[in-house]
Amino acid sequence: MTHDHTTLDTAKRQPIATDLADGGLAATFTTPGGESAFAVRWNGGVYSYLNQCPHAGGPLDFEGLVLESSGRFLMCARHGAIFEPDTGKCVGGPCRGARLTSLAVREAADGSVWLID
Numbered sequence: 001m002t003h004d005h006t007t008l009d010t011a012k013r014q015p016i017a018t019d020l021a022d023g024g025l026a027a028t029f030t031t032p033g034g035e036s037a038f039a040v041r042w043n044g045g046v047y048s049y050l051n052q053c054p055h056a057g058g059p060l061d062f063e064g065l066v067l068e069s070s071g072r073f074l075m076c077a078r079h080g081a082i083f084e085p086d087t088g089k090c091v092g093g094p095c096r097g098a099r100l101t102s103l104a105v106r107e108a109a110d111g112s113v114w115l116i117d
């Protein structure tokens with residue numbers, strides 16, 4: 001039996017987000033494996049990462065806030081590392097050069113966002 005990874009199995013799952021505003025707050029969720037994660041809409045795309053900073057491992061967000069004030073970077077709320085929203089690469093701060101762990105997501109026509117496993 002084959003498994004189509006692009007199929008959205010809406011009967012078995014819930015979306016991880018339904019109302020992500022571009023440049024707005026992230027939606028935080030728990031992966032099927034039990035890890036904390038977030039999804040954020042930025043420059044028209046939706047990006048999702050484990051909510052684990054490569055610096056000290058803590059969550060990046062503060063109550064869903066992950067984009068810093070200019071809107072150009074994700075910023076860790078703990079010690080201020082900044083990351084490219086579309087690649088997860090740390091481009092400033094204590095973990096420069098490291099990367100967030102990205103998760104594959106797909107957006108449905110109604111704007112809901114689903115994890116692809």
Ligand code: FES
Binds near residue numbers: 053
């Ligand atoms: S835990 Fe993120 S910068 Fe230190």
